Amino acid sequence: MEIFKQVRVFDFVKYSNYGLWVSLILLAGAVFLFIKPGFTLGIDFAGGSSAQLRYESKAPIEQVRALLEPAFKGVQVSEFDSAEELLVKIPNNAELEGRNLAPMLESILAPSGEFEIRKMDSVGAKVGEELKEKGIVSLLLAFIAMMVYVSFRYEWRFALAGILALIHDVIITAASIVVFAIDLNLEVIAALLTLIGYSINDTIIIFDRIREKMLNDKTNDITLVINEAISHTLSRTLLTSLTVFFVVLTLYVFGGSIIVGFSLPMLVGVIVGTCSSMFLAPKLAILLGFNIEKYHAKELEKQRRAKERAKIRQQYEGGRV
Numbered sequence: 001m002e003i004f005k006q007v008r009v010f011d012f013v014k015y016s017n018y019g020l021w022v023s024l025i026l027l028a029g030a031v032f033l034f035i036k037p038g039f040t041l042g043i044d045f046a047g048g049s050s051a052q053l054r055y056e057s058k059a060p061i062e063q064v065r066a067l068l069e070p071a072f073k074g075v076q077v078s079e080f081d082s083a084e085e086l087l088v089k090i091p092n093n094a095e096l097e098g099r100n101l102a103p104m105l106e107s108i109l110a111p112s113g114e115f116e117i118r119k120m121d122s123v124g125a126k127v128g129e130e131l132k133e134k135g136i137v138s139l140l141l142a143f144i145a146m147m148v149y150v151s152f153r154y155e156w157r158f159a160l161a162g163i164l165a166l167i168h169d170v171i172i173t174a175a176s177i178v179v180f181a182i183d184l185n186l187e188v189i190a191a192l193l194t195l196i197g198y199s200i201n202d203t204i205i206i207f208d209r210i211r212e213k214m215l216n217d218k219t220n221d222i223t224l225v226i227n228e229a230i231s232h233t234l235s236r237t238l239l240t241s242l243t244v245f246f247v248v249l250t251l252y253v254f255g256g257s258i259i260v261g262f263s264l265p266m267l268v269g270v271i272v273g274t275c276s277s278m279f280l281a282p283k284l285a286i287l288l289g290f291n292i293e294k295y296h297a298k299e300l301e302k303q304r305r306a307k308e309r310a311k312i313r314q315q316y317e318g319g320r321v
Contacts, residue, residue, distance in 0.1 A: 009231045012278055013223045013286070019279030023168055030175030039178060042185030042261070043121060045135070047092035047128035049101050052119040053109075058083045063112050071108055081256045085118075092128070135189040142196045143167075150200070154207060155295065161284035162203045165276045169199045173269040180264055187261030194266060198244065199273035202237065203281050209233045210282065214292060215299065222292040226282045234278075241274040 043050045053059070064086060065077040072090045080087035090101065102117055109115065123131070146166060150159040170192055177188055209229040219225060230237075248270060252263035 009227050010234075012227050012230045013283065016279040016283035019275065020283055023172075023276070023280055026172050026175075027168065030171050033175045033178040037178065039184040040181070041128075041132075042183030042188075043089065043123050043128070044185040045128050045132040047123050047126075049090040049120070049122040051088045051090075051101070051105055051117055051121075052080060053086045053088060053105075053115050054118050055084050055086070055113055055115045057113070059086045059115075060112050061086060064088070064109060067108050067112060068105075071104070087257070092124070131186065135186065138189065139170075139192060139196075142193055146196060146200050150204070153204070154211070155290070157288040157290040158207055158210075158285045160288060161281045162200065162207065164284055165203060165281035166196060166199055168280060169195060169269060169273045169276050172272050173265050176268040177261075177265055182261050182264060185261055187259060188265055191262045191265040191269065194262075195269035195273060198270065199277070202240070202273055202277040205236065206230055206233055206277050206282065214295060218296065220293050220296070222286060222290065225292065226286075230278050230282065237274060237278065241270055245270045 053064075059079070061077055061079060065075070068075045068077065068088065073093070074091040076089040078087050078089075079085070088105070101122065102120055105117060143163075143166070147159075147163050150162045153159070154162070173192065173195055177184060182188065206229060209232060210226055213225045213229045214222075217225065217228075245267065248263050248266045251259060252267060255263055
């Protein structure tokens with residue numbers, strides 16, 4: 001299936017000049033957000049307890065907050081999906097660790113009206129620290145795996161450009177977590193790991209097409225090669241990106257606050273990853289000094305050596321060596 005029946009070659013290299021500046025501005029903003037206000041650790045990493053409450057009528061959020069504050073220092077109460085539901089977050093407390101908080105909540109909140117505890121999660125401080133360490137390690141291992149893969153697959157400038165574009169995607173997506181006030185938890189880590197795989201795959205498709213064009217067309221105009229390669233893969237890129245985007249959008253709209261830590265970062269990541277694959281990664285390869293003439297000379301030398309090895313093998317098999 002093709003979106004564009006007739007392929008038109010767009011000047012992506014020219015447009016990427018603007019994309020590069022936009023990326024730099026977004027990266028600067030992301031770094032600023034990481035410093036202030038920074039990430040808000042969720043229950044998974046910070047430890048503590050969270051409870052999802054559902055009232056028969058509109059939840060009395062102010063009354064609930066007033067009842068809980070004397071018993072649980074630093075408690076957070078917020079609306080959850082609907083006016084009848086509340087999310088209660090209780091920070092980690094050594095005195096409360098290991099205790100069943102459900103009966104305590106039912107007793108303290110009895111004056112607020114009829115309600116049920118639909119979900120209760122508790123994570124100890126030690127477990128939270130272990131989960132945080134494993135989350136960081138999983139991201140680092142994913143990056144290392146991608147670096148090894150692209151290093152063997154492409155010329156080093158293209159490999160480095162792909163990795164830099166991948167880091168760019170993850171940083172900007174992580175910044176969106178701060179912008180939308182999403183707690184950093186295991187769902188967010190899962191979204192970032194998924195994005196790493198999606199983004200590098202999108203970049204590889206374009207890089208493969210660029211390499212194919214360089215080998216077949218034998219032109220020394222790298223700008224023309226990149227523009228033609230991206231233009232020829234544009235339908236595939238847009239179809240793949242739109243498919244993933246609408247699937248994740250469905251999760252965001254109908255999944256509600258339960259999986260917002262996964263769906264919302266993925267929505268941002270799909271857009272950022274698609275744009276970086278077309279406008280950033282190829283441009284970075286040019287800025288890193290990729291020389292298509294040297295690339296062609298190297299490929300010709302490889303072909304010459306391959307022919308010599310094949311000739312020697314034939315002579316050996318024919319008993320002439």
